[in-house]
Amino acid sequence: MTSNLDARITAVTGSTVVIEGNDIDTDRIIPARFLKHLTFDALGDHVFEDDRKQDRARGVTHPFDEEARRGASILLTAKNFGCGSSREHAAQALYRWGVRAVVGESFGEIFRGNCGTIGLPCLTISAEDAKAARAIGAADPAAVGEVDLEKGVFVFGGREFPVEISQSLRDAFAAGTWDTLTELLKSADDVAGTAARLPYLNGFHAG
Amino acid sequence: MGSTLYDKVFDLHTVRSYGDGRCQLFIGLHLVHEATSPQAFAMLRERGLPVLMPERNVATADHVIPTDTIARPFLDQLGEDMLTRLEENTTNFGLRFLSPGSGEYGIVHVVGPEQGLTQPGMTIACGDSHTSTHGAFGAVALGIGTSQVRDVLATQTVTMNRLKVRRIQIDGELNPGVTAKDVILHIIHELGVVGGVGYAYEFAGEVIEAMSMDERMTICNMAVEGGARCGYVNPDEKTFEFLKGRPAVPTGEAWDRAVTWWKWVASDADAEYDDVVLMRGADIRPMVTWGINLEQSVPIDGLLPQIDETSPEAAASFAEAYDYMGMKPGTSLSEYPIDVAFIGSCTNGRVSDFVEVATALERSGAHVAPGVRALAVPGSNAVREELIRRGIDKVLEKAGFEFRLAGCSMCLAMNPDKLVGQELAASSSNRNFKGRQGSPTGRTMILSPLAVAAAAVNGSVCDPTSVFGQAVTTPDSEGVLA
Numbered sequence: 001m002t003s004n005l006d007a008r009i010t011a012v013t014g015s016t017v018v019i020e021g022n023d024i025d026t027d028r029i030i031p032a033r034f035l036k037h038l039t040f041d042a043l044g045d046h047v048f049e050d051d052r053k054q055d056r057a058r059g060v061t062h063p064f065d066e067e068a069r070r071g072a073s074i075l076l077t078a079k080n081f082g083c084g085s086s087r088e089h090a091a092q093a094l095y096r097w098g099v100r101a102v103v104g105e106s107f108g109e110i111f112r113g114n115c116g117t118i119g120l121p122c123l124t125i126s127a128e129d130a131k132a133a134r135a136i137g138a139a140d141p142a143a144v145g146e147v148d149l150e151k152g153v154f155v156f157g158g159r160e161f162p163v164e165i166s167q168s169l170r171d172a173f174a175a176g177t178w179d180t181l182t183e184l185l186k187s188a189d190d191v192a193g194t195a196a197r198l199p200y201l202n203g204f205h206a207g
Numbered sequence: 208m209g210s211t212l213y214d215k216v217f218d219l220h221t222v223r224s225y226g227d228g229r230c231q232l233f234i235g236l237h238l239v240h241e242a243t244s245p246q247a248f249a250m251l252r253e254r255g256l257p258v259l260m261p262e263r264n265v266a267t268a269d270h271v272i273p274t275d276t277i278a279r280p281f282l283d284q285l286g287e288d289m290l291t292r293l294e295e296n297t298t299n300f301g302l303r304f305l306s307p308g309s310g311e312y313g314i315v316h317v318v319g320p321e322q323g324l325t326q327p328g329m330t331i332a333c334g335d336s337h338t339s340t341h342g343a344f345g346a347v348a349l350g351i352g353t354s355q356v357r358d359v360l361a362t363q364t365v366t367m368n369r370l371k372v373r374r375i376q377i378d379g380e381l382n383p384g385v386t387a388k389d390v391i392l393h394i395i396h397e398l399g400v401v402g403g404v405g406y407a408y409e410f411a412g413e414v415i416e417a418m419s420m421d422e423r424m425t426i427c428n429m430a431v432e433g434g435a436r437c438g439y440v441n442p443d444e445k446t447f448e449f450l451k452g453r454p455a456v457p458t459g460e461a462w463d464r465a466v467t468w469w470k471w472v473a474s475d476a477d478a479e480y481d482d483v484v485l486m487r488g489a490d491i492r493p494m495v496t497w498g499i500n501l502e503q504s505v506p507i508d509g510l511l512p513q514i515d516e517t518s519p520e521a522a523a524s525f526a527e528a529y530d531y532m533g534m535k536p537g538t539s540l541s542e543y544p545i546d547v548a549f550i551g552s553c554t555n556g557r558v559s560d561f562v563e564v565a566t567a568l569e570r571s572g573a574h575v576a577p578g579v580r581a582l583a584v585p586g587s588n589a590v591r592e593e594l595i596r597r598g599i600d601k602v603l604e605k606a607g608f609e610f611r612l613a614g615c616s617m618c619l620a621m622n623p624d625k626l627v628g629q630e631l632a633a634s635s636s637n638r639n640f641k642g643r644q645g646s647p648t649g650r651t652m653i654l655s656p657l658a659v660a661a662a663a664v665n666g667s668v669c670d671p672t673s674v675f676g677q678a679v680t681t682p683d684s685e686g687v688l689a
């Protein structure tokens with residue numbers, strides 16, 4: 001794989017925004033009505049829109065509405081964040097809001113894949129550490145953390161939390177080859193070869 | 208040691224391995240719909256790329272389609288724009304479009320099998336998580352995101368990690384009134400909503416073998432709600448019988464060769480699994496969700512769980528669910544009057560679902576309770592026409608249901624069918640997430656079509672046998688009203 005220097009992602013540094021609660025589904029990250037947009041451009045403004053509205057109605061400030069969180073680039077979450085629908089809009093909305101890395105206990109599988117495809121690493125952290133990191137982030141909006149993909153650590157609040165990401169994604173981010181289409185386009189001959197051996201593309205004659 | 212269907216199909220479709228766990232996987236059939244494709248086509252245009260194999264990509268419209276009239280332009284301008292964009296994209300890139308105008312349209316996961324596009328041994332992808340539905344035919348069917356939709360359009364391949372395989376074997380028989388929906392809700396209740404992460408689910412055993420293709424589709428549809436990326440059932444005679452004669456299915460000698468290959472694709476008797484879970488059909492009861500994720504469910508006549516009955520970890524989610532749903536631990540769901548009853552979606556919007564409900568309604572002479580809005584929304588236009596041919600529309604209407612045009616409708620309310628305010632819905636769809644059915648404060652209980660009909664009649668959730676008595680039957684896919 002050739003590397004793409006501009007696209008390399010080895011670390012993310014910035015302040016944090018914290019979302020508490022397990023099983024935050026993609027319908028909450030971006031409600032279905034925003035799937036009617038023909039582009040992803042405006043989604044950043046609408047991330048968690050319904051949760052934010054409801055919080056406002058209750059006189060609570062949603063983390064994504066806190067003035068002090070503006071510009072945050074690391075999102076801290078709990079378990080099974082991004083479960084539910086395959087809508088890439090969820091990953092896009094977070095990215096366009098400004099999130100550049102997500103650190104949480106676990107993630108919805110398709111969501112994590114979608115994040116990877118757009119250059120947004122999702123890293124897992126133990127339940128205990130996730131809780132501690134969220135507490136630090138919640139207490140101090142100005143606290144800056146650094147997610148180091150190479151070393152597999154999240155340095156935050158004077159602590160060093162081990163975080164994990166699959167070797168394959170770590171390598172792809174490091175080499176700047178996370179843009180899947182560029183990689184896929186490299187093997188046109190192999191694709192033709194695979195198609196030629198599939199019975200259902202060849203009248204069910206053994207390939 | 209033999210191989211599983213998943214491994215055979217995955218190996219056969221692997222173009223190359225990246226050497227880091229990821230593979231480039233060939234996609235045999237790509238299904239496209241209006242909601243997750245416009246950005247993908249735009250990205251192709253930006254890079255000046257064509258669609259590599261237009262004939263392996265088929266589009267339909269379902270998410271934004273209104274269910275009262277499909278006269279153009281739609282009243283909803285955003286919906287109209289999405290459909291127009293799909294028409295342009297399919298024309299410009301040379302894709303087949305099962306359009307509203309052609310009468311072949313419907314929910315993508317209903318029309319794929321209907322047209323015979325979905326076949327055993329294929330890899331199938333679609334920008335929709337419920338693509339797992341197609342696994343009912345012994346396909347490896349994967350929901351993908353929009354950038355991956357772009358990847359498939361441009362290269363007919365995606366980047367994928369190989370999954371582990373968990374066999375969920377359910378033996379014995381189901382009790383009367385227990386449906387496929389109850390089986391999958393039971394599985395999710397037992398294994399949890401994250402239990403399947405990293406797995407493909409193979410559904411097997413006597414209960415699954417006895418099921419019709421429609422029922423198998425219901426099960427595989429919701430595999431993804433248990434965290435699994437896909438689910439499948441090994442192809443058998445029922446699969447072949449369903450497919451025979453459908454438009455996209457081979458005929459003559461090619462059919463015989465196809466069946467031979469399809470049989471080979473099935474998991475070997477001595478296949479090795481990463482995990483095996485055994486369940487008994489007799490242990491499964493009609494189920495209903497009470498909360499805001501799919502594992503928050505109870506047997507339909509059970510009491511809602513106490514918060515301290517669950518793990519400390521799940522307790523916060525329980526509390527949040529009770530708060531959102533306006534319900535109390537220890538109560539019965541029968542205490543909460545419903546506002547809406549919805550039968551439809553890619554989970555339960557096929558002919559047999561409506562036949563089952565209509566049979567129960569007709570035999571019992573039951574009628575929808577006053578104050579309940581009851582919707583019957585066919586999963587495709589072909590389903591709708593078949594129901595009309597059999598007079599089932601009349602039975603449903605006589606019982607107080609609105610019989611509407613095909614589409615996703617109130618499953619996720621990207622069209623005009625929406626809950627209002629805090630309305631409580633009994634729904635045959637697949638997700639009970641906060642705000643899922645169009646109102647940010649709307650409330651959803653997920654249950655079988657039969658149980659939705661019973662709730663519509665009773666005015667609140669109840670055991671279907673208490674409303675329909677002996678009328679509860681499980682007809683085969685041909686249905687008993689034929």
Ligand code: SF4
Nearest residue numbers: 337552553615618619
């Ligand atoms: S019916 Fe619901 S789950 Fe199925 S494709 Fe449509 S919106 Fe998605």
